[in-house]
Amino acid sequence: MQTLVVHKQKQTGWIRFHRPDVRNAVNLAMIGELESVIREWKNDRNLKAIVFLGDERAFVSGGDVSEFHQWTKKEEIFPVMRRMGALLEEIARLELVTVAAVEGFAVGGGCEIVVSCDFCLASPKAKFGMIQVNLGITTGWGGAGRLMRKIGRTRALDCLLTGRILSGEEAKEWGIVDALLPEDGFRSHVESYVEKLTKAPVSVIRAYKQVADKIEREREQGTYELEAEHCAVCWESDEHRLAVESFLNRTRAKKE
Numbered sequence: 702m703q704t705l706v707v708h709k710q711k712q713t714g715w716i717r718f719h720r721p722d723v724r725n726a727v728n729l730a731m732i733g734e735l736e737s738v739i740r741e742w743k744n745d746r747n748l749k750a751i752v753f754l755g756d757e758r759a760f761v762s763g764g765d766v767s768e769f770h771q772w773t774k775k776e777e778i779f780p781v782m783r784r785m786g787a788l789l790e791e792i793a794r795l796e797l798v799t800v801a802a803v804e805g806f807a808v809g810g811g812c813e814i815v816v817s818c819d820f821c822l823a824s825p826k827a828k829f830g831m832i833q834v835n836l837g838i839t840t841g842w843g844g845a846g847r848l849m850r851k852i853g854r855t856r857a858l859d860c861l862l863t864g865r866i867l868s869g870e871e872a873k874e875w876g877i878v879d880a881l882l883p884e885d886g887f888r889s890h891v892e893s894y895v896e897k898l899t900k901a902p903v904s905v906i907r908a909y910k911q912v913a914d915k916i917e918r919e920r921e922q923g924t925y926e927l928e929a930e931h932c933a934v935c936w937e938s939d940e941h942r943l944a945v946e947s948f949l950n951r952t953r954a955k956k957e
């Protein structure tokens with residue numbers, strides 16, 4: 702694997718996003734690797750949980766702005782958005798406890814990954830934001846619908862429309878983060894927390910996850926296809942093109 706570091710420990714699978722030079726941005730290689738780990742682990746009847754984590758600087762900084770900008774037409778970007786949206790839907794529906802453990806930035810698609818997990822554990826230094834609006838686009842991976850279901854329509858619309866960045870503490874107050882864990886020894890605190898969440902037998906965990914999934918299905922359809930479509934339409938706009946150019950020029954200018 703080139704973009705992920707994965708291992709199993711006891712009955713928990715650990716997936717660490719690992720593209721540190723671009724703050725763990727999601728590119729096509731990462732989507733492919735994530736699909737293959739999830740599809741293998743979802744059939745492991747011994748596994749109880751999956752923990753997603755990044756590093757101290759970033760959990761995930763969203764889609765890879767440079768790589769994805771080879772595609773400028775909605776017909777080109779829509780399949781990429783829908784593919785990642787479908788993967789997050791699969792993650793949300795796993796019969797395993799899923800945990801996002803966040804130390805640094807979880808922005809854009811990174812925040813969409815967070816809200817597709819059952820739990821979010823964060824360091825006080827973590828930062829969360831649905832910042833897609835700053836690029837003149839919407840969420841493309843189903844995160845808007847999930848955020849609305851998780852923290853309520855008004856707070857979610859505030860995050861989505863303003864692109865505000867929430868600190869770990871604010872995100873806890875807003876309902877995105879379930880527990881704040883100390884920055885020092887963050888990973889071992891995550892391990893202990895996950896150990897408590899996974900005391901139950903596999904059959905109990907799977908049963909409760911089935912119930913949670915059934916309730917979610919009955920309440921409403923997932924919105925990832927709709928979001929992928931909206932995002933693909935916004936992708937073609939001048940606002941988006943200019944915002945991306947400005948982000949890429951900013952990082953180029955820092956190097957000069």
Ligand SMILES: CC[C@@H](C(=O)O)C(=O)SCCNC(=O)CCNC(=O)[C@H](O)C(C)(C)COP(=O)(O)OP(=O)(O)OC[C@H]1O[C@@H](n2cnc3c(N)ncnc32)[C@H](O)[C@@H]1OP(=O)(O)O
Nearest residue numbers: 722723724726762763764765766767809810840841842952
């Ligand atoms: C496309 C899918 C869509 C969705 O459906 O949701 C999205 O995800 S849209 C949102 C895309 N993400 C962003 O716009 C975030 C961009 N990144 C940042 O704002 C910042 O990098 C950060 C995450 C707040 C971290 O800031 P900082 O610690 O100061 O790092 P730098 O900004 O200096 O970045 C270091 C390095 O990494 C590159 N980088 C960062 N994020 C991305 C990214 N998402 N895609 C590609 N590259 C990224 C950045 O260009 C720097 O590169 P170098 O200058 O070459 O070192």
